[in-house]
Amino acid sequence: MGILDxxxxxxxxxxxxxxxxxxxxxxxxxxxxxxxxxxxxxxxAGGSAAATLAELGYNVKTFCYQDxxxxxxxxxxxxxxxxxxxxxxxxxSAYRLFYDTIxxxxxxxxxxxxxxxxxxxxxxxxxxxxxxxxxARDYGGLLDNRSFGGVLVSRTFYAKGQTGQQLLxxxxxxMNRQINRGKIKPYNRHEMMDMVxxxxxxxxxxxxxxxxxxxxxxxxxxxxxxxxxxxxxxxLSTNAMGSNVMAxxxxxxxxxxxxxxxxxxxxxxxxxxxxxxxxxxxxxxxSLRNDGRIWxxxxxxxxxxxxxxxxxPTQLKEEDRDYYLERRYPAFGNLVPRDVASxxxxxxxDAGFGVNKTGEAVYLDFASxxxxxxxxxxxxRGMKNADSKTITQLGKDIIEAKYGNLFQMYEKIVxxxxxxxxxxxxxxxxYTMGGLWVDYNxxxxxxxxxxxxxxxxxxxxxxRLGASALxxxxxxxxxxxxxxxxxxxxxxxxxxxxxxxxPEFEYAEKEVKDRINKLMSAKGQHSVDYYxxxxxxxxxxxxxxxxxxxxxxxxxxEISALRADFxxxxxxxxxxxxxxxxxxxxxxxxxxxxxxxxxxxxxxxxQESCGGHFREEYQTEEGEALRDDENxxxxxxxxxxxxxxxxxxxxxxxxxENIELKTRSYK
Amino acid sequence: MKxxxxxxxxxxxxxxxxxxxxxxxxxxxxxxxxxxxxVLNEDLINKGKEPVQFDHDCRxxxxxxxxxxxxxxxxxxDRLVTTCQLHMRKFNDGDTIVIEPFxxxxxPVIKDLVVDRTAFDRIQQAGGYISVNTSxxxxxxxxxxxxxxxxxxxxxxxxCIGCGACVAACKNASAMLFTSAKVSQFALLPQGRVEATxxxxxMVRQMDLEGFGNCTNTGACEVECPKGISLENIARxxxxxxxxxxxx
Numbered sequence: 001m002g003i004l005d006x007x008x009x010x011x012x013x014x015x016x017x018x019x020x021x022x023x024x025x026x027x028x029x030x031x032x033x034x035x036x037x038x039x040x041x042x043x044x045a046g047g048s049a050a051a052t053l054a055e056l057g058y059n060v061k062t063f064c065y066q067d068x069x070x071x072x073x074x075x076x077x078x079x080x081x082x083x084x085x086x087x088x089x090x091x092x093s094a095y096r097l098f099y100d101t102i103x104x105x106x107x108x109x110x111x112x113x114x115x116x117x118x119x120x121x122x123x124x125x126x127x128x129x130x131x132x133x134x135x136a137r138d139y140g141g142l143l144d145n146r147s148f149g150g151v152l153v154s155r156t157f158y159a160k161g162q163t164g165q166q167l168l169x170x171x172x173x174x175m176n177r178q179i180n181r182g183k184i185k186p187y188n189r190h191e192m193m194d195m196v197x198x199x200x201x202x203x204x205x206x207x208x209x210x211x212x213x214x215x216x217x218x219x220x221x222x223x224x225x226x227x228x229x230x231x232x233x234x235x236l237s238t239n240a241m242g243s244n245v246m247a248x249x250x251x252x253x254x255x256x257x258x259x260x261x262x263x264x265x266x267x268x269x270x271x272x273x274x275x276x277x278x279x280x281x282x283x284x285x286x287s288l289r290n291d292g293r294i295w296x297x298x299x300x301x302x303x304x305x306x307x308x309x310x311x312x313p314t315q316l317k318e319e320d321r322d323y324y325l326e327r328r329y330p331a332f333g334n335l336v337p338r339d340v341a342s343x344x345x346x347x348x349x350d351a352g353f354g355v356n357k358t359g360e361a362v363y364l365d366f367a368s369x370x371x372x373x374x375x376x377x378x379x380x381r382g383m384k385n386a387d388s389k390t391i392t393q394l395g396k397d398i399i400e401a402k403y404g405n406l407f408q409m410y411e412k413i414v415x416x417x418x419x420x421x422x423x424x425x426x427x428x429x430x431y432t433m434g435g436l437w438v439d440y441n442x443x444x445x446x447x448x449x450x451x452x453x454x455x456x457x458x459x460x461x462x463x464r465l466g467a468s469a470l471x472x473x474x475x476x477x478x479x480x481x482x483x484x485x486x487x488x489x490x491x492x493x494x495x496x497x498x499x500x501x502x503p504e505f506e507y508a509e510k511e512v513k514d515r516i517n518k519l520m521s522a523k524g525q526h527s528v529d530y531y532x533x534x535x536x537x538x539x540x541x542x543x544x545x546x547x548x549x550x551x552x553x554x555x556x557x558e559i560s561a562l563r564a565d566f567x568x569x570x571x572x573x574x575x576x577x578x579x580x581x582x583x584x585x586x587x588x589x590x591x592x593x594x595x596x597x598x599x600x601x602x603x604x605x606x607q608e609s610c611g612g613h614f615r616e617e618y619q620t621e622e623g624e625a626l627r628d629d630e631n632x633x634x635x636x637x638x639x640x641x642x643x644x645x646x647x648x649x650x651x652x653x654x655x656x657e658n659i660e661l662k663t664r665s666y667k
Numbered sequence: 668m669k670x671x672x673x674x675x676x677x678x679x680x681x682x683x684x685x686x687x688x689x690x691x692x693x694x695x696x697x698x699x700x701x702x703x704x705x706v707l708n709e710d711l712i713n714k715g716k717e718p719v720q721f722d723h724d725c726r727x728x729x730x731x732x733x734x735x736x737x738x739x740x741x742x743x744x745d746r747l748v749t750t751c752q753l754h755m756r757k758f759n760d761g762d763t764i765v766i767e768p769f770x771x772x773x774x775p776v777i778k779d780l781v782v783d784r785t786a787f788d789r790i791q792q793a794g795g796y797i798s799v800n801t802s803x804x805x806x807x808x809x810x811x812x813x814x815x816x817x818x819x820x821x822x823x824x825x826x827c828i829g830c831g832a833c834v835a836a837c838k839n840a841s842a843m844l845f846t847s848a849k850v851s852q853f854a855l856l857p858q859g860r861v862e863a864t865x866x867x868x869x870m871v872r873q874m875d876l877e878g879f880g881n882c883t884n885t886g887a888c889e890v891e892c893p894k895g896i897s898l899e900n901i902a903r904x905x906x907x908x909x910x911x912x913x914x915x
């Protein structure tokens with residue numbers, strides 16, 4: 001096992017978590033009052049963890065770069081949250097959710113973590129409903145469900161296309177209750193710049209007040225990082241503009257191993273890029289694939305005519321359309337997992353069948369759903385001979401009730417009415433499965449430093465199934481971390497308050513200040529965005545939806561050179577003693593310039609294709625991912641040694657005791 | 668497109684601000700309003716000047732970070748959109764656009780176009796939650812059926828993004844629409860009824876303490892709300908408040 005001890009409890013899979021909780025050391029309520037915990041990031045994972053830890057009695061300090069925890073990027077999640085409730089009676093169970101998640105992740109996640117996630121999933125729904133999260137309900141007053149990619153049951157709970165918003169506001173209201181009680185002290189518009197270790201343990205952070213520019217020291221008995229993913233390394237992604245890797249990366253520099261950085265999810269249903277000015281990409285929820293059918297023209301000349309504006313998609317006859325997902329994957333059809341759907345879209349567009357000006361878009365068409373729903377609704381209302389106009393209108397109303405906000409969002413951005421003409425979509429960078437390595441307790445390789453939600457690597461393997469990100473964030477925050485952290489803190493009941501006057505704090509603060517001064521003194525010619533966009537282009541071209549050895553080797557050289565140029569030639573106007581967005585961005589891009597190189601290095605090492613990592617050299621004759629379980633059934637965990645080129649690889653072998661590894665097929 | 672911009676520049680909360688004129692070329696219709704400002708900022712940085720500071724994050728209309736008073740309207744001339752979803756195709760070549768921060772005593776300016784909206788957080792902290800433990804030992808989620816219409820109304824109230832456009836649109840800088848949306852969400856659900864009296868009293872008290880003005884039913888808030896939060900919520904909050912004070 002080497003230095004990576006996963007601490008997975010022994011015994012039968014379904015009993016591991018219960019047994020573990022029963023054996024964990026507890027902290028007496030009177031002692032919890034003397035223990036401080038820092039939570040960095042206040043999205044679903046951080047917000048729920050902060051609220052629960054405060055409720056248990058710990059003193060919690062939360063940090064976020066936004067002006068309010070309510071703006072964390074979890075708020076943008078659209079489609080839903082999975083839970084094995086089996087309310088639909090369609091055969092769902094915790095085991096099936098576990099199985100789908102492991103299979104969806106291409107057998108590159110840890111069995112025990114995933115089973116625990118499936119077990120806690122049902123609990124999350126109960127909790128959120130009790131908190132007043134208004135999930136969608138049917139006319140009987142019961143909760144409604146829908147399906148997501150990669151599964152054959154309806155287990156996704158939702159609130160229109162704003163599920164993430166409602167769940168985040170639920171966690172935020174739980175936080176507010178604790179803030180009102182004085183148990184959480186919120187530090188908003190603050191950014192964690194470094195982690196402070198005392199005797200090898202995480203004992204605090206150095207933060208920058210983004211309003212005053214002041215560098216602050218904050219101590220605690222443990223530090224929880226719940227800071228999301230690093231998809232913005234690509235510049236263009238579906239992440240919020242401020243999403244960054246700084247906290248996780250600075251912890252990595254202090255000794256936390258970074259796992260599977262190359263596992264990045266490309267989401268198949270995003271609004272295509274429209275031009276060079278574009279700052280970010282907008283996702284259209286995967287739930288749309290429940291009712292939308294994906295197609296491109298069958299004939300290349302039709303695709304060309306559409307691109308030139310000579311032909312409208314609605315003019316193309318049914319038999320002239322290629323519903324390529326339904327053709328290739330009859331069992332799952334349009335609901336294949338994200339990695340499969342993304343690669344299939346790229347394959348069609350690369351072959352010349354793309355439908356927008358740049359040739360990088362496919363159609364997502366609701367016309368047949370409008371007819372199907374319209375007919376059903378007409379019959380339900382007793383209209384046996386409804387005309388086609390009425391049927392279409394009734395159908396559109398149903399679609400609007402289900403996905404209205406997404407259709408509105410599309411129309412605002414693209415300036416086309418998706419009720420009348422099919423949406424255009426293309427894959428875009430969305431979620432990062434890699435992150436800080438954690439053991440079963442969610443502790444990183446730094447003692448006392450924990451990591452939850454998207455920021456850790458543990459539950460999704462090489463690919464995440466839809467509606468599972470919200471599930472992991474809340475399971476980690478509400479139900480896992482608050483238990484497991486107690487085991488560590490039970491040894492801290494006599495420690496007392498941690499001083500911020502120690503040499504360790506002084507040293508870390510000085511390093512942070514030196515780094516800022518170095519950035520400010522570069523006085524070069526190029527803006528931070530100039531470097532970020534260059535990095536993003538390298539990442540997308542050479543570490544994107546498909547990778548090969550040659551491209552990855554080039555990427556490593558190019559990123560390293562770009563990083564050197566950045567430190568020489570970046571230009572940051574303004575000062576350090578107040579709000580300065582350019583300085584904030586510079587610190588983040590400096591980290592992305594290191595992470596990007598490690599990303600490419602990790603992708604180069606993994607000589608197989610799995611999930612979101614598709615190496616062109618390793619594919620079947622039909623163009624599907626070719627996994628190599630014999631040699632790559634492990635988590636790669638990188639140890640920081642200065643430059644990314646010097647990072648040392650450690651392997652955690654993945655042990656499958658309960659699942660037989662199979663070729664992933666959705667045909 | 669070539670545009671003339673008049674932008675409010677203010678170094679910090681304690682410094683006097685002023686309108687500054689800028690000219691920008693090559694603006695395309697597909698750009699969002701914030702992307703247009705990105706282009707302006709890139710140009711300013713290249714000239715060695717300080718870029719214009721503005722709040723933004725998700726850029727897909729849901730985080731509520733972006734603000735901006737554009738030609739006198741919060742989030743600009745388009746209906747039901749945030750500034751990040753406002754596209755430049757709504758403007759014409761040669762237009763002059765006035766860009767200011769949201770104006771309200773309770774939203775002090777931090778820098779340029781960035782204002783402090785933490786008053787909204789404090790209103791929520793005063794009672795915008797259901798007092799349930801986060802321990803997960805609750806009843807099954809389907810144990811209490813909720814009428815679809817009630818659940819939907821609660822959801823519509825809950826979709827408020829807390830951007831503050833309602834306050835910026837109101838001549839009295841009132842926070843009634845925001846506060847009432849929060850009150851409504853919980854008032855409509857059986858889970859939230861138990862502490863409804865305390866909730867509405869505490870939240871209204873905090874709203875007044877923060878320095879927001881009174882509601883005089885002009886309805887500008889509803890017109891400018893990017894999420895279409897309805898005035899009905901204000902009526903519902905008034906009923907809740909009245910019944911709370913009667914119960915005393």
